[in-house]
Amino acid sequence: MRTATATVMFWDNRATSLEDQALDPIRSKEEMRGDQFTEAEILDEVVSRLNANGDYMTLFTDAFGDSTINDERIAQALAAFERSLISANSPFDRYARGDESALTQQQVRGLNAFIDAGCNACHSGPMFSDYALHQLAVETNPKLTNAGIDDNGVDGKFRTPSLRNVALTAPYMHNGTERTLRDAIAFYNGVGNPSNDPDLAALDFDNNGDTIDAIEAFLMSLTDEGFDKTIPDAVPSGLNPGGDI
Template sequence: MDPEAVVKAFKTWSLLAALVATGCTLTPDARETLASLPESVPAPDDNPTTPEAVELGRMLFWDPILSGNRDVACASCHHPDFAYSDGLAFPVGVGGRFISAARNTPTVLGTAFNGLTVDGQVPPEQAQMFWDNRAESLEAQALGPLKNADEMRGTAFGEDEILGELVTRLVAIPAYTTLFEAAFGAESVNATNLAKALAAFERTLVPRDSSFDRYMAGDDEAMTTSQIRGLHGFISQGCSGCHSGPMLSDYKLHNLKVPARIGEAGYGESVFPEPEGGAFRTPSLRMVTRTAPYMHNGVFETLSETVDFYHNIDHHIKVDPLVEGDVEVAHGQGDDILVFFEALSEGTFDRTIPERVPSGLPPAGGR
């Protein structure tokens, strides 16, 4: 184990000792390691979260006009019924096709706080996006699926053509030109402002008032005894070594050798080939009970399967040092950890589905 991993392991066990010593009340150090969400949501200076930009972004998010075939929208894969994920291992892209080579659809909830760790918040322009951290900022992320042939672009337009095509479509819809003008000024329908509007709306999708948040804010009665035991077990098992901070993620890439799923390239092999499929970002555990299936490829249908995976990792294969070692879950502790996950998933969030969108197409492609 490298020195950094040793230090983190020591801090984890020290934190557990403090928890046990104080009973149900978390110590200041524990509250710093696992914290409630900040009240204010960061936004770039050049894209403040105004009501006008949010309303435009909401319409765009639900409108299939942004897909090459006009059949899917952002909300097709990020739907409130599934806590703004899609409930599928394989996402469904343009043309109604399952994208077997794609990664599991992450929730959009809380992405406004991507990069927020125990060390603080990164500037929103540097917030890491996607399973491999390949984009920075919600604005940059917003354009990725629009340009992807399998997700939303389709094959009728090239990657260098699709954004111009979408702008042409939006300019031709008077309701959209009005919304863009209200948000960004006259003659403002362009790809940059399209991304800004989507990002502004997504920054409003933050889960609030969960039992976990109220507990971390000082309400010792907010979580049940079982959930508190689960929190202690979560820490004692080393889960908080990666799942820490207000978003329960360190936003780093880790190689866990997750098994391939049926239909995925490399299925039948015990691990993904490297470098592709090697290291993926620690996902946030916010709304975790509502966003099955799990892992970057959706290989596990339940949280129980996911927890079992961590306790049965094949250590003959080189894996991330933070998951090395064979730690058995104490009797009953596994169930308590699953109950603790429920405390992370009880928050409220905007579930509004527009009755109509400016294009006149079915919102979210009629899903």
């Protein structure tokens, strides 16, 4: 099992640091690049736009000591911001630190059911992830395949996601085919094991309503309500910080 200080990222584990992963969403057509620029062109375009913006040049000077803006510094700036996003005060965290009143009785039952079923074989450690690749019998998402987007991971395997703040991150599975948290929990009842994964083979899930209710309640206890989700009113680019959604 990997540790949180050596975390691999993306569904296929291709990045090994925040700096390593920071620029890939910019390069990705489906995430930020779009059709106007090629993958080889997009970072040069981003650097050019930032260099043409006096506010960003001032900010980079404040951060790095001079106004040079390049790929490396963009990655460092993004990674530094990402490291400021700390979520460690959920009800479960308070319970783990000794506050037995932080979880309801139902949430404690859910925690025990989560462990008894073997869910923690993969969803383990402080981030509730072993950072390993596993293959599940997840249905294909036609929205991806019809758009020509690869939905195969690494030979059908995908990284175990963290469960922190999981109640806020619907839809679920690597391709969004499970719409609700309850759907995602029920998915594991009799889950297929196409790669004979020993962790999945050991999974013993009791699919009754009380158990699902309890596990769902436990997973909701992983939500840190104090996690900073602030969206600024404005950014130097002039773009809408909240997106056009």
